Amino acid sequence: MNAASGRRRFLIGAACAGVAAAAAVPFFSRPGLARLATAGRRADGPRIKVVFFVIPDGLGINGFASAGAEWNPQGAIWHPAVPDGVTDTDQFTLNVASQALEKHRDKALFLRYLENSSAFGGHNAWTSILRATGGGTGSSIDVLLARALPGNNPVVGAAFAGPMSKVGVGGNAWYVSYDNGVMRTPQKDPRVLFENLVGTPGILRRTRSASAILDPAMADLEDIRGKVHGSERAKLDTHMDSMEQLIEDIGGTLPPSCDDAAPPEAHPVDDPNFRNEVQAAHHQVIATALSCGIMRVATIQVAYSSEQSPIPGIDPRSAHDIAHWGQMGSEESAVEADRRRWQDRATWYTAKVSDFLDTLSRYADPDVPGDSLLDHTLVVYTSEMACGAREHMMDMPLVFLGGASGRLINGTGNGRYYDVMALGDVDNQWQTGRPRRLVRMQRVWGELGRALGVEVPYAGNMDPIPDLFRPA
Structure with a gap:
C-alpha cells in the first residue's frame, strides 16, 4: 500500500x-x-521526552548466596555505596552492576528504599511496576504521560518496544504497559516498529x-x-x-519530515545470539521517532519477566535461572563461576541502558536546534522486582537518567544519590532486624506526573516526594 x-x-x-x-x-x-x-507545530522551547527502560528479575539488591540460604545483606551489586548516615549526596561510589552507567553518572539520580505495589508477589510484579496496582485496573504511567504529552503524530501514543524472548510455560505474555487495565503488546521486531512509527502509515511525516x-x-x-x-x-x-x-x-x-530516516538492519529477532544487535536496533528506532517528534513517550521492555532466553557470552542457561543463583555444584569453583554469571547478567542489562543513552546523544532534538535528544529526555531505568532469586520487591532499583530539559535534580555534575527512607510509608518486611521504611513506587510516578503537569490517578498514598524535579 x-x-x-x-x-x-x-x-x-x-x-x-x-x-x-x-x-x-x-x-x-x-x-x-x-x-x-x-x-503539528514546533514547540517554542524544549519539550521533555520520557522513556521507561524496564529489565526483568531484579538487579542484585540482595547479596549472592547459595541456593536456599537466607538473604545475604553483604555483596549486593546495585545500589551505590555512600558513608553511613548519608542520605542525599553527589559523593557516591557506583556498585558492580551500576558501574556500566559511569559515563552517564553526571546526569543520574539514584533513588534508594522504594517498594513496588507489595513486598512480595513473585513475577506478578510485572503487572504493577509502571502503575499502582495489578489486578487488571488502571493505566500505566507511560500511557498516562503519552495522553498528555503528544508528539507530532496524534495516532502514536506511548511507543512500546521489545521484548524478544519467550517466558514461562507456554510462552506467557508478561508485559509491563497497560491502557485502562488492558495489557499492551510490544513490538519485538525493530523493523516492524520502524514501519509503524516512522514509515507508512505515519500520516504526518509524509508531507510538510x-x-x-x-x-x-x-x-x-x-x-x-x-x-x-x-x-x-x-x-x-x-x-x-x-x-x-x-x-x-x-x-x-508542519515540522520537518522523517522521509530520510533509515530503518535498522534486519536480524533474527528470536535468536539469542543476536540479542545485542536486536536491542541496538530497538534503541535506534525509538531514538529516530523521538528525534522526528513523532511521539514523546516510549517504553523499552528488554525482556519478559522470568526471562527464558540466555544472554550471549554469559551462559547457555536462561537469564532467569542465573538471577536465581542456579548453581551447578557445591564446589567452590562452581559457586564462584555462578557468582560471576550473576554479576555479568545484571551488568549486561545496565550496559544496554547506557548504550541507549549513547544513542540518544547521537540524535538531534526536534525542538531545540543544536541540542541532542539526551539533553531533553528523561530515561527511567528499573525492574519489575528487586531480587530475582528471592522474588521480592523491597529496596527496588530505580535511577533517573538524562538531561531532561534541566528538570531533573541530579546534582551539579557528579550525579546524585537520594535515600528517601525518611519519607517511607510502608514497613520493610524483609529486613526485620533493621527497621526501615520504604516508599511505594506509585508515589514516584505521581511525582513525575506532577512535574510534567499530568494527573496520575492512582489509589493509595500519593504524597509528594520532594526535590526530584525542578519546576518548568
Whole structure:
C-alpha cells in the first residue's frame, strides 16, 4: 500500500468512526482537530521526552548466596555505596552492576528504599511496576504521560518496544504497559516498529503541508456526505466545518519530515545470539521517532519477566535461572563461576541502558536546534522486582537518567544519590532486624506526573516526594 492510499484509508476510517460513534469524541471533532493543530507545530522551547527502560528479575539488591540460604545483606551489586548516615549526596561510589552507567553518572539520580505495589508477589510484579496496582485496573504511567504529552503524530501514543524472548510455560505474555487495565503488546521486531512509527502509515511525516493532508480528507468526506442523511449528515457537516476552519488556522507548515530516516538492519529477532544487535536496533528506532517528534513517550521492555532466553557470552542457561543463583555444584569453583554469571547478567542489562543513552546523544532534538535528544529526555531505568532469586520487591532499583530539559535534580555534575527512607510509608518486611521504611513506587510516578503537569490517578498514598524535579 502506497503512502497516499494509506493516508486516505486512515482518514476515511477516522471520519467514518466519527459518524458512527455519536457519544465518542472522534478524531475529526473540533477538540481532536485542535489537538492535531497543536501537535503539528514546533514547540517554542524544549519539550521533555520520557522513556521507561524496564529489565526483568531484579538487579542484585540482595547479596549472592547459595541456593536456599537466607538473604545475604553483604555483596549486593546495585545500589551505590555512600558513608553511613548519608542520605542525599553527589559523593557516591557506583556498585558492580551500576558501574556500566559511569559515563552517564553526571546526569543520574539514584533513588534508594522504594517498594513496588507489595513486598512480595513473585513475577506478578510485572503487572504493577509502571502503575499502582495489578489486578487488571488502571493505566500505566507511560500511557498516562503519552495522553498528555503528544508528539507530532496524534495516532502514536506511548511507543512500546521489545521484548524478544519467550517466558514461562507456554510462552506467557508478561508485559509491563497497560491502557485502562488492558495489557499492551510490544513490538519485538525493530523493523516492524520502524514501519509503524516512522514509515507508512505515519500520516504526518509524509508531507510538510497541512492542507495537503486535510484537503484529500475533505474530498473523501464529501463523498460520504452524499450517502448519509438526517442526524448523521448533520454530524458530518460539523466535522467538515471543523476541518475547513483547521486548514485556515494552521495555514503554515508542519515540522520537518522523517522521509530520510533509515530503518535498522534486519536480524533474527528470536535468536539469542543476536540479542545485542536486536536491542541496538530497538534503541535506534525509538531514538529516530523521538528525534522526528513523532511521539514523546516510549517504553523499552528488554525482556519478559522470568526471562527464558540466555544472554550471549554469559551462559547457555536462561537469564532467569542465573538471577536465581542456579548453581551447578557445591564446589567452590562452581559457586564462584555462578557468582560471576550473576554479576555479568545484571551488568549486561545496565550496559544496554547506557548504550541507549549513547544513542540518544547521537540524535538531534526536534525542538531545540543544536541540542541532542539526551539533553531533553528523561530515561527511567528499573525492574519489575528487586531480587530475582528471592522474588521480592523491597529496596527496588530505580535511577533517573538524562538531561531532561534541566528538570531533573541530579546534582551539579557528579550525579546524585537520594535515600528517601525518611519519607517511607510502608514497613520493610524483609529486613526485620533493621527497621526501615520504604516508599511505594506509585508515589514516584505521581511525582513525575506532577512535574510534567499530568494527573496520575492512582489509589493509595500519593504524597509528594520532594526535590526530584525542578519546576518548568
